[in-house]
Amino acid sequence: MIHMANQIGSFFAAYPKNEAVAGIKDHLEKFWEPRMRRQIIEYAAQGAGGLHEYVLEAVKQLAPAPASK
Amino acid sequence: MVMGMANLAMATGNFGKNGVGVNPLRGQNNVQGSCDMGSFPHELPGYRHVSDNLVRQSFEAAWNVPLQSEPGLRIPNMIDAALDGTFKGLYVQGEDIVQSDPGTQHISAGLKAMECVVVQDLFLNETASFAHVFLPGSSFLEKDGTFTNAERRISLVRQAIPPVPGKADWEATAALSEAMGYPMRYNHPSEIMDEIARLTPTFAGVTYEKIERLGSIQWPCNEKAPEGTPVMHIGGFVRGKGKFMITEFVPTDERTTGRFPLILTTGRILSQYNVGAQTRRTSNNVWHDMDVLEIHPSDAENRGIKDGDLVSLASRAGEITLPAQISERMQPGVVYTTFHHAMTGANVVTTDYSDWATNCPEYKVTAVQVQLARHISEWQQHYRQTRRMTTQIEKESAAND
Numbered sequence: 001m002i003h004m005a006n007q008i009g010s011f012f013a014a015y016p017k018n019e020a021v022a023g024i025k026d027h028l029e030k031f032w033e034p035r036m037r038r039q040i041i042e043y044a045a046q047g048a049g050g051l052h053e054y055v056l057e058a059v060k061q062l063a064p065a066p067a068s069k
Numbered sequence: 070m071v072m073g074m075a076n077l078a079m080a081t082g083n084f085g086k087n088g089v090g091v092n093p094l095r096g097q098n099n100v101q102g103s104c105d106m107g108s109f110p111h112e113l114p115g116y117r118h119v120s121d122n123l124v125r126q127s128f129e130a131a132w133n134v135p136l137q138s139e140p141g142l143r144i145p146n147m148i149d150a151a152l153d154g155t156f157k158g159l160y161v162q163g164e165d166i167v168q169s170d171p172g173t174q175h176i177s178a179g180l181k182a183m184e185c186v187v188v189q190d191l192f193l194n195e196t197a198s199f200a201h202v203f204l205p206g207s208s209f210l211e212k213d214g215t216f217t218n219a220e221r222r223i224s225l226v227r228q229a230i231p232p233v234p235g236k237a238d239w240e241a242t243a244a245l246s247e248a249m250g251y252p253m254r255y256n257h258p259s260e261i262m263d264e265i266a267r268l269t270p271t272f273a274g275v276t277y278e279k280i281e282r283l284g285s286i287q288w289p290c291n292e293k294a295p296e297g298t299p300v301m302h303i304g305g306f307v308r309g310k311g312k313f314m315i316t317e318f319v320p321t322d323e324r325t326t327g328r329f330p331l332i333l334t335t336g337r338i339l340s341q342y343n344v345g346a347q348t349r350r351t352s353n354n355v356w357h358d359m360d361v362l363e364i365h366p367s368d369a370e371n372r373g374i375k376d377g378d379l380v381s382l383a384s385r386a387g388e389i390t391l392p393a394q395i396s397e398r399m400q401p402g403v404v405y406t407t408f409h410h411a412m413t414g415a416n417v418v419t420t421d422y423s424d425w426a427t428n429c430p431e432y433k434v435t436a437v438q439v440q441l442a443r444h445i446s447e448w449q450q451h452y453r454q455t456r457r458m459t460t461q462i463e464k465e466s467a468a469n470d
Binding site for chain 2: 001003004007008010011012013014015027029030031032033034035036065066
């Protein structure tokens with residue numbers, strides 16, 4: 001998961017920072033299932049070791065993912 | 070890559086006229102059709118995101134059930150979630166993920182961890198070995214329906230013989246749904262198409278009768294284009310002018326090392342279809358009766374490998390053995406094999422890396438080592454033992470029929 005998140009970060013790194021963070025956030029919201037978003041939010045809260053700087057910023061802006069039904 | 074090609078086509082004016090555009094060469098005949106119909110875990114038919122309230126509500130009203138507004142899991146994520154204990158069941162139709170997806174051991178472990186795996190297929194494929202329930206599939210000759218190719222062209226598939234299992238695939242799915250408490254009362258696939266037309270604007274004008282009359286229809290087909298749309302984007306895009314995207318190259322993290330100094334790339338050949346579940350049971354095997362490892366003469370010589378030798382192919386994910394074929398068409402440092410034969414287990418060696426945007430597995434880059442081998446790999450020995458049992462079931466089933 002971290003590997004994939006950092007690849008998303010590498011793709012968007014070519015954009016100005018604000019656009020990159022918004023692009024990463026949009027991608028995570030549109031394509032990552034809630035439990036994956038919960039996992040990365042939790043990972044970021046626990047120190048986010050090795051997470052791309054832009055990805056970390058985007059994850060901080062994510063709304064809490066809904067719980068599984 | 071896709072965005073880069075779209076950029077190039079826009080920059081060179083190759084949109085909106087005859088004979089130009091960007092078209093993928095699909096690996097299967099109806100990939101386009103299944104994508105059109107919302108097989109992505111984040112989309113409803115017509116490429117509309119599940120978070121679109123208006124679209125979702127139109128389906129909720131038609132089906133009288135609530136629909137989730139969040140994206141679902143893709144196959145690799147499903148397997149990971151199964152191993153985490155949060156993904157319990159899978160209904161697989163016409164796909165053999167155990168043989169086709171990378172990291173065979175990982176996929177197998179994920180399926181084993183699930184509580185209910187239903188496989189519907191023409192044959193007892195590799196995934197069927199993990200099924201709690203197996204439903205017989207029907208071939209294209211046994212059902213009515215449509216296939217859509219990469220130029221958005223919808224064509225009819227006409228039933229030639231009644232379904233041998235007694236039900237066409239769509240009937241089996243409808244029966245399963247009804248048994249689970251949600252009746253799907255369609256009398257014919259044309260009624261399913263009528264529903265698609267009611268709910269999907271780009272299909273609003275599509276009917277079986279019209280496809281029959283015109284021969285085929287390229288969507289969008291609606292009030293504006295009642296006979297379909299052979300060329301899209303004439304004079305501009307839906308959003309107006311095209312948008313150029315920066316497409317930063319994101320290289321793979323897979324690296325050759327001293328331990329795994331070669332790159333493996335896998336692929337397909339003409340005479341076997343994908344995992345070979347269908348074609349291995351035909352005389353096509355005359356042309357391709359086993360997977361071989363193509364290797365450049367210098368890489369072979371460095372390892373003392375001669376043409377036809379049994380070699381081991383190992384990566385950080387796993388190890389298999391197969392015959393070597395010395396081939397000038399390989400570049401030094403790169404080896405190649407196909408994944409058509411289950412006994413080979415080519416995807417035992419490939420890794421679970423996938424691309425960031427779509428989770429498309431990274432079949433083309435796996436760091437490997439190749440060495441002479443004296444016996445088949447441990448995975449292949451285990452496979453032979455278990456496959457013997459399922460083959461017996463298949464033979465008994467055929468005899469009973």
